[in-house]
Amino acid sequence: MKATVLVRPKPGILDPQGKAVEDSLKHLGFNVDGARVGRVVDLEVEASDPEQARAEVERMCAELLANPLIESHEIELAEGP
Amino acid sequence: MTEATPRIAVVVFPGSNDDRDAVLALESLGASPVLHWHGDGVLPDVGAVVLPGGFSYGDYLRAGAIARFSPAMKAVADFAANGGPVLGICNGFQILCEAGLLPGALRPNESLSFVCEDVRLRVERADVGFLTRCEAGQRLTIPIKHGEGCYFADDELLGELESAGQIVLRYEENPNGSIDSIAGVVNAEGNVMGLMPHPEHAVDPLIGSGSTDGALILEALVDRARERLFAAA
Numbered sequence: 001m002k003a004t005v006l007v008r009p010k011p012g013i014l015d016p017q018g019k020a021v022e023d024s025l026k027h028l029g030f031n032v033d034g035a036r037v038g039r040v041v042d043l044e045v046e047a048s049d050p051e052q053a054r055a056e057v058e059r060m061c062a063e064l065l066a067n068p069l070i071e072s073h074e075i076e077l078a079e080g081p
Numbered sequence: 082m083t084e085a086t087p088r089i090a091v092v093v094f095p096g097s098n099d100d101r102d103a104v105l106a107l108e109s110l111g112a113s114p115v116l117h118w119h120g121d122g123v124l125p126d127v128g129a130v131v132l133p134g135g136f137s138y139g140d141y142l143r144a145g146a147i148a149r150f151s152p153a154m155k156a157v158a159d160f161a162a163n164g165g166p167v168l169g170i171c172n173g174f175q176i177l178c179e180a181g182l183l184p185g186a187l188r189p190n191e192s193l194s195f196v197c198e199d200v201r202l203r204v205e206r207a208d209v210g211f212l213t214r215c216e217a218g219q220r221l222t223i224p225i226k227h228g229e230g231c232y233f234a235d236d237e238l239l240g241e242l243e244s245a246g247q248i249v250l251r252y253e254e255n256p257n258g259s260i261d262s263i264a265g266v267v268n269a270e271g272n273v274m275g276l277m278p279h280p281e282h283a284v285d286p287l288i289g290s291g292s293t294d295g296a297l298i299l300e301a302l303v304d305r306a307r308e309r310l311f312a313a314a
Contacts, residue, residue: 014231014258016193067143067179069186070233 001045001053002078007066008038041065050077087128087306090117092157092173094148099134099170099281106281107131110296112303122152128306129166130157132173134226134279144187144229145175154180166305167273168211168298171227174265174275183268183275184238184247188231191258197226199290200278201253202264210249210267210274211301221294223278225256230277232259232266245269250276272305 009015015036022035043060047053057075066073089112093100100116107114115125119137124130137148148154154176161167161182169177177183190196199222204215215221234242239261242248250265257277265276280295282288 013233014188014191016189016191016258020193064142064146067146067186069235069238070188 001047001050003043003045003053003057004076004078005041005043005057005061005065006038006074006076007041007061007071008073009036010070010072013070038071053077085307086111086113087303087310088113088115088126089129089131089303089306090115090124090127091131091133092117092119092151092153093133094119094135094137094151094172094176096137096139097133097135097172099172099279102279103131103133103170103281106284106295106299107303109284110300110303112306117153119148119151119153122156124153124156124160126310128308128310129168129302130160131302132157132167132169132176133281134171134173137172137176140229143175143179145172145177145179148172148176149180158182161268161273164270164272164309166211166302166309168302169273169275170279170281171225171230171277174277175229177273177275182273183266184242185232185234185263185266187229187277188233188258189229190227190231190256195226195228196230196256197224198256199224199292200256200264202278203251203253204249205251206246206249209246209271210265211298211305212249212274213304214297214301220253221250221297222290222292223280223283223295223298224289225278227257227277230257230259232257232263232277234260234263242266249274250278 018036104114204219280298283295
């Protein structure tokens with residue numbers, strides 16, 4: 001089963017990378033008010049059902065993929081086979 | 082080995098690059114340092130452990146995030162839980178935070194630039210960690226060289242650290258955006274300490290700016306190692 005984890009810097013956490021991206025976009029003439037840069041982790045998970053897959057990925061986030069002090073995470077499971 | 086020249090393990094991860102500098106500095110200060118490969122889950126009989134600077138596992142995911150799963154880190158965690166003195170320098174500090182042995186996290190510098198310069202540090206406490214050869218309020222000159230040294234703790238954690246006296250070193254001029262100018266912290270028990278500056282690069286007056294202030298920190302580590310081995314003997 002395919003799962004995608006979106007990891008974001010928590011609100012209020014300094015994100016200099018996002019700031020640099022925002023500044024660059026403005027420099028190009030785009031109208032942006034804020035940019036935050038996170039991380040995407042695509043996973044292929046062995047699981048019998050979506051609930052089990054979600055629980056497994058949740059544990060992966062807690063143990064490695066995100067640092068809860070500074071990052072939030074969101075799990076998306078692909079529908080279908 | 083005698084207690085007079087205490088053995089200290091310097092853990093080598095793939096990507097460590099200040100391990101040999103730490104060994105040279107500790108040797109010059111009267112210790113018998115031994116390099117310990119991260120894949121070896123059994124620590125030799127040592128009085129203290131140093132996690133050196135570098136870029137373990139290429140800083141993949143987050144600096145220090147992968148290194149904490151090394152077999153040696155389980156042994157280091159046990160050693161620390163047993164009261165063993167542990168010092169994390171730069172990447173070693175990042176690893177200790179990721180491993181939960183120290184509070185907080187280290188983020189990319191506010192400037193997004195790698196900083197490499199001498200910094201002035203203020204000793205906040207001289208009765209814990211490896212600052213016992215300093216005086217509270219003393220200023221130290223020690224170099225930093227890092228891209229991810231921006232210390233972060235949320236308001237709640239920051240309040241806890243402040244009231245528990247776990248913030249032990251602050252920058253005089255904040256070089257990286259660290260919250261509250263924090264440069265070094267200790268755990269609640271005071272036997273595990275991490276800092277971004279590199280004391281091992283400020284030991285020999287012929288190297289760098291000539292400051293030997295780093296020796297004050299490493300000598301205190303050698304003191305703790307000596308005491309621990311003496312107590313066990």
